[in-house]
Amino acid sequence: MDWLITNHIGGIAIGICTFLIIGMFHPIVIKAEYYFGTRCWWWFLVLGIAGIIGSVLVNDLLIASLLGVFAFSSFWSIKEIFEQRERVLKGWFPMNPKREQEYR
Template sequence: MDWLATLHFEGIVIGICTFLIIGLFHPIVVKAEYYWGTRCWWWFLLLGIAGIIGSVLIGDILISTLLGVFSFSSFWTIKEIFEQRERVLKGWFPMNPKRKHEYESRS
């Protein structure tokens, strides 16, 4: 990874990877809410905590930064899971027919 430092591409690589990580989390939010509802929020909490621990323990600035981005994207996903439920209730996204009772009892 020293060649990245030599060419000063770290910022560009971090930017591209951040874009991809955030972009990856959108369909994950939609699918997670569809299949498991809001009860999967703690998975993202654990992923976020693991990402923070990894970011602190890894000395390479590129990997550490990307773990930090991943970690806080996981934390943001917790909020998005609950907002996704609201979007489903508004009819903007499909409701999982196997979990229809969960939407009816909480709305």
């Protein structure tokens, strides 16, 4: 980790990892809503709380920053899981035929 600071690329590393973390959550939200519906929102809450706790407990600035990004991306996913349901109702995303009764 010292070489990131020595070469002044810590900010770039955080930026790239932030981009990847946020990008990772998009398909996770889509799949979670497809298979579990909105009832899985609390999973994202637990992940977010765990990320905050981890961010506070870790001494390394890079890892603490990324845990913070992970935590707040998890919190944002709570909102997105409910919006994903609305996108499914509009026909923008496929509806899980096994859970069709939940969309009525």
